[in-house]
Amino acid sequence: MAGFFSRASRAKTERREGSQPAPLRPIAITDAERRVELLDSFEAAGLGWFWATDAEGRLIYLSDNAAKELDWTQGEAIGKSLSELFIPEKVDDPDRPERPLAFLLRARNSISQLNVRLAIGGREVWWEIAGKPQFDEQERFTGYRGSAKDITASRENRRDAERLAQYDPVAGLANSHRMNRRLAELLKAYRNSKRTCALLMVDLDRFKQINDSLGHAAGDELLKQVAARLERIIGSKGEIARRSADSFQIVLPDMDDRGALGDLSQRVIQMLSQAYSINDSRAVVGTSVGVAIAPYDGLDPEGLISAADLALHAAKSGGRGQYRFYSAELKDGAKHRRQIEEDLRDAIENGQVVMHYQPLVCAKTHMVRGCEALMRWNHPDRGAISPEDFISVAEEIGIVGEMGEWALNEVCRQAAEWPLELRVAVNVSPMQFAHDNFPQIVANALKQSGLTPERLELEITESVFLGDAGRTQRIFEELKALGVKLALDDFGTGYSSLSYLRTAPFDKIKIDQSFVRGATEEGNNNAAILSAIVSLADALDMETVAEGVEAKDELDLVTKRGATLVQGYIFARAMPHAELLERLEAGELKYEPRGPAKYRATRKTVFRRIGLIHEDSRYRVVMRNLSKTGARIEGLMDVPLGTEVVLDLGNGQLAVATVRRSKGSVQGVEFETPLISDGADGLCTRHRVSPYQIEAAGSPLTTLPQDPYSLIMAGRGEASSKRKFVEVEVGTPKAGTSY
Numbered sequence: 001m002a003g004f005f006s007r008a009s010r011a012k013t014e015r016r017e018g019s020q021p022a023p024l025r026p027i028a029i030t031d032a033e034r035r036v037e038l039l040d041s042f043e044a045a046g047l048g049w050f051w052a053t054d055a056e057g058r059l060i061y062l063s064d065n066a067a068k069e070l071d072w073t074q075g076e077a078i079g080k081s082l083s084e085l086f087i088p089e090k091v092d093d094p095d096r097p098e099r100p101l102a103f104l105l106r107a108r109n110s111i112s113q114l115n116v117r118l119a120i121g122g123r124e125v126w127w128e129i130a131g132k133p134q135f136d137e138q139e140r141f142t143g144y145r146g147s148a149k150d151i152t153a154s155r156e157n158r159r160d161a162e163r164l165a166q167y168d169p170v171a172g173l174a175n176s177h178r179m180n181r182r183l184a185e186l187l188k189a190y191r192n193s194k195r196t197c198a199l200l201m202v203d204l205d206r207f208k209q210i211n212d213s214l215g216h217a218a219g220d221e222l223l224k225q226v227a228a229r230l231e232r233i234i235g236s237k238g239e240i241a242r243r244s245a246d247s248f249q250i251v252l253p254d255m256d257d258r259g260a261l262g263d264l265s266q267r268v269i270q271m272l273s274q275a276y277s278i279n280d281s282r283a284v285v286g287t288s289v290g291v292a293i294a295p296y297d298g299l300d301p302e303g304l305i306s307a308a309d310l311a312l313h314a315a316k317s318g319g320r321g322q323y324r325f326y327s328a329e330l331k332d333g334a335k336h337r338r339q340i341e342e343d344l345r346d347a348i349e350n351g352q353v354v355m356h357y358q359p360l361v362c363a364k365t366h367m368v369r370g371c372e373a374l375m376r377w378n379h380p381d382r383g384a385i386s387p388e389d390f391i392s393v394a395e396e397i398g399i400v401g402e403m404g405e406w407a408l409n410e411v412c413r414q415a416a417e418w419p420l421e422l423r424v425a426v427n428v429s430p431m432q433f434a435h436d437n438f439p440q441i442v443a444n445a446l447k448q449s450g451l452t453p454e455r456l457e458l459e460i461t462e463s464v465f466l467g468d469a470g471r472t473q474r475i476f477e478e479l480k481a482l483g484v485k486l487a488l489d490d491f492g493t494g495y496s497s498l499s500y501l502r503t504a505p506f507d508k509i510k511i512d513q514s515f516v517r518g519a520t521e522e523g524n525n526n527a528a529i530l531s532a533i534v535s536l537a538d539a540l541d542m543e544t545v546a547e548g549v550e551a552k553d554e555l556d557l558v559t560k561r562g563a564t565l566v567q568g569y570i571f572a573r574a575m576p577h578a579e580l581l582e583r584l585e586a587g588e589l590k591y592e593p594r595g596p597a598k599y600r601a602t603r604k605t606v607f608r609r610i611g612l613i614h615e616d617s618r619y620r621v622v623m624r625n626l627s628k629t630g631a632r633i634e635g636l637m638d639v640p641l642g643t644e645v646v647l648d649l650g651n652g653q654l655a656v657a658t659v660r661r662s663k664g665s666v667q668g669v670e671f672e673t674p675l676i677s678d679g680a681d682g683l684c685t686r687h688r689v690s691p692y693q694i695e696a697a698g699s700p701l702t703t704l705p706q707d708p709y710s711l712i713m714a715g716r717g718e719a720s721s722k723r724k725f726v727e728v729e730v731g732t733p734k735a736g737t738s739y
Contacts, residue, residue: 048149086116108133168242171227179241183301194692197294200250201312205286207246259676259686265289265323288315289323295691296704297326317392323679356574363559370423373411404432412449425457439478453483513548520553534562551599570595611648617723622730630670636725652688
């Protein structure tokens, strides 16, 4: 076989030189000649080609058709290096073989079914090659003899089939199978190289309504547009996959800055919540996002996905249109949520759910003009449960309509007892509004209570416009025919479009508190937004309510900007019905503003024990309040001003701070780097102690424990310096104490 290709080449050359054919006469055909003819036929039919090299890797034979494929002239291939035929493999090419061609040739290994790309410009051609090293009688290497065939078409067919199996046909993104495989590869590689990776779970809120009202074809078109928006937002920073009917996964390599991830999540929510144009119809969906980061929250795909799922569930439970970071407390929250589900169905029957009322006060006279009814649940064992927790559960288990009907009847009955003709506002869930019999439910509540219709105000969020526009308008008309008032709640928080204000018969616009917060700060655009909303409402002959006003400078601002009514702690919190009724009967109708003179970053009142680190010593202190820029702590005596400390806020959150105020055992500290929103009603640090740091200190690599700092210090041995401060015992806080 060693000399076969040279004999075949010589025979073909003799035929090409064209000696005159001998006269017809019987001749004996040797086996070698028969093989040449068979190989000629094989090559001519395009079934495959042959190649051979010398000991230096230079071509000594290449089939004519193969040379033509490379645009080489006759004989041009002879003497060229075999490597010149092919484009070198890329290191990150997913189709890269485990042993590349160059390695196999150097090692003189046999080559079998190796896919290689031809060095041809302008088009992509792939061969499958095989070859075997040849040796002479003295076992000296003499070169390779091999075959090749064109697999371009079959390879494309295979890749198309693989794409169908790994990509979503509707959105054009990777599917969950491909993403999970990719995530497993990333986490394994990143674990070895000590890198981080963030996972975002994105869920479309109320997507089912689009399918039901506009059809599945419209739903598919919406998903395509959602995918396109996500690709514009994420760009080259990460990879996106469609996870299920209405949810997506985003993998972001080398990201663990929760500030950047929070900003990105908020942008995803804002962009995906903008209106979509589908077949001349307008469709709007909301978005919720859950965020988890490896290795902090999970080391493998299952753990990281589970963490991101819990964060997403928390975001949806918080009222949708929000993002959440994973934290260990979410596991306890999931258990708490299951308990809420079990107890909520019986809460109304057992008298645990009651209505509280928050006054709506005239911005100019400070006289009460009405009240908003707010549902409260006092659990006999767990105390007050936040509406943010139980309302979302009620929506998911399908009893929000029942609870809403009870609230409507209860509010109408109680308002009918008031000695004054004040209006009362009731929140209406989008799911409650979606029922065709909702106007009849309102009519029944008015009739049974005897409340005059003009005193009842229904607060409706913009999400009611997600469904059938004609049906929504019909319900509006039926409600207005009853004589009730309609208010647009949470204006501008995610579903806003001015188009529906042309036909929706609203009497009032409620300016969401997010536009009031920080409006008095220099450089904040909220004040301009307030003015624009008030001007819009005035032009449409609607009242405006500024929600969430807490400071006197905020009150002055919303009053000057023209808001009709004010609602917030500056005047009163929501109060039980008995307390409100007592005040109304006593004629106490004017509310004096009570609150700080100026708005400042929200300082949450807390009472929890944390760690304080100074030099090599760790102390236990109590944190009494917390804001983005600082905190008040208690537990160390006479700490000098300017002392630099580190607050260990738990879960690997270390905040570098400087003591700015100090009196006895109480200190006020200022953070070197401001805290950020955790997506809920809390604050967190941008970065956390890395599990890789804990591993370097001698502990096995795990997700972030509750007290990682202790593990790091344990690996360093005893502290090298003496303790500088004296710890004192801190009792429970007294009511009304401040600093």
